[in-house]
Amino acid sequence: MTVMEDAAPAGPVATASRMAWAKVNLTLHCTGQRADGYHLLDSLVVRVGVGDALHVAPAEILTLTISGPRAKGVPTDARNLVLRAAEMLDAGAGRGAALHLVKHLPAAAGIGGGSADAAVALELLSAHWGVPLPADTARLGADVPVCLTRGPQRMQGVGEILTPLPPLPACHIVLVNPGVDVPTPAVFAALTDKNQPPMPDVIPKFANFAEFVDFLRLQRNDLAAPAIARAPVIASCLEALSDAALARMSGSGATCFGIYATAKEAETAAHRITTAAPNWWVAAAPILVA
Numbered sequence: 001m002t003v004m005e006d007a008a009p010a011g012p013v014a015t016a017s018r019m020a021w022a023k024v025n026l027t028l029h030c031t032g033q034r035a036d037g038y039h040l041l042d043s044l045v046v047r048v049g050v051g052d053a054l055h056v057a058p059a060e061i062l063t064l065t066i067s068g069p070r071a072k073g074v075p076t077d078a079r080n081l082v083l084r085a086a087e088m089l090d091a092g093a094g095r096g097a098a099l100h101l102v103k104h105l106p107a108a109a110g111i112g113g114g115s116a117d118a119a120v121a122l123e124l125l126s127a128h129w130g131v132p133l134p135a136d137t138a139r140l141g142a143d144v145p146v147c148l149t150r151g152p153q154r155m156q157g158v159g160e161i162l163t164p165l166p167p168l169p170a171c172h173i174v175l176v177n178p179g180v181d182v183p184t185p186a187v188f189a190a191l192t193d194k195n196q197p198p199m200p201d202v203i204p205k206f207a208n209f210a211e212f213v214d215f216l217r218l219q220r221n222d223l224a225a226p227a228i229a230r231a232p233v234i235a236s237c238l239e240a241l242s243d244a245a246l247a248r249m250s251g252s253g254a255t256c257f258g259i260y261a262t263a264k265e266a267e268t269a270a271h272r273i274t275t276a277a278p279n280w281w282v283a284a285a286p287i288l289v290a
């Protein structure tokens with residue numbers, strides 16, 4: 001299922017709308033830890049064609065409403081990353097806007113839903129209010145800088161060092177989330193070896209799907225083992241994706257992904273998994289390869 005642009009809600013007419021595409025860590029190597037506890041990462045990050053939608057309309061005061069199939073449990077108050085992004089951009093000036101978020105992505109799932117929402121809030125409100133984007137968007141969350149980009153990126157540091165990668169071969173992904181909560185800080189804390197090898201210095205340009213998958217097979221997600229220890233159902237998600245060219249966990253979990261060469265293979269796998277596990281969240285989408 002590729003989520004198409006959602007219609008704006010009843011109420012003020014939206015003047016701008018944007019999709020907040022999910023992010024997927026195709027690799028996630030933990031290469032060290034800073035004195036403040038944050039972990040140094042080396043990750044190949046892509047965006048995929050399934051996401052939330054954010055609408056903005058003119059208003060005197062700043063408000064946020066939320067709807068959509070995954071709205072339940074997402075905070076509507078100042079904890080919401082959309083409002084935190086708006087407040088960061090507004091910097092106390094008291095500007096208004098009516099924001100409406102349509103949630104399709106599961107929260108706290110390792111696919112950066114909140115971070116992607118924050119990034120599109122920054123982009124939409126920067127245009128709406130005519131103010132520049134702030135420099136230090138990582139203050140909103142380590143994944144926010146990468147969510148301000150679109151094509152494949154190598155993400156290093158704690159998330160703030162981004163190197164755009166050449167276009168990837170066309171490929172499709174199936175995301176599977178079993179509905180368990182695996183908080184990011186707890187998964188990092190349970191990682192015993194925090195000094196693991198990075199990806200190769202140079203990430204090659206891949207001539208075709210097979211070359212790309214061969215490269216990914218040699219990489220890792222270092223958070224998978226601690227996440228599976230906390231939530232063994234993650235291993236069942238990976239098992240469900242065993243017909244993929246490659247199946248791994250994204251971020252700190254619990255969402256797992258499988259990579260497929262064609263949209264048809266991905267749709268077929270997504271249908272099979274949904275039938276077998278109707279309570280899991282499952283989505284098939286293209287990887288945004290450029």
Ligand SMILES: C[C@@](CO)(OP(=O)(O)O)[C@H](O)COP(=O)(O)OP(=O)(O)OC[C@H]1O[C@@H](n2ccc(N)nc2=O)[C@H](O)[C@@H]1O
Nearest residue numbers: 037038039110111112141142143158184185188251252253
């Ligand atoms: C692990 C990653 C990989 O892309 O993805 P998710 O699993 O969250 O999707 C990210 O680094 C998460 O980014 P994000 O969720 O924005 O992180 P933040 O809000 O800044 O931090 C949440 C918590 O994660 C831990 N954290 C996060 C980033 C990092 N480089 N080192 C860390 O140790 C810290 O315990 C921090 O308190």
Ligand SMILES: Nc1ncnc2c1ncn2[C@@H]1O[C@H](COP(=O)(O)OP(=O)(O)O)[C@@H](O)[C@H]1O
Nearest residue numbers: 079080081107108109110111112113114115117
């Ligand atoms: N707009 C939002 N959408 C989802 N979660 C949000 C949002 N704003 C704040 N949160 C909170 O942020 C946390 C991380 O959410 P999210 O970015 O979706 O996950 P992850 O960091 O695993 O990729 C959740 O615990 C959630 O309560």
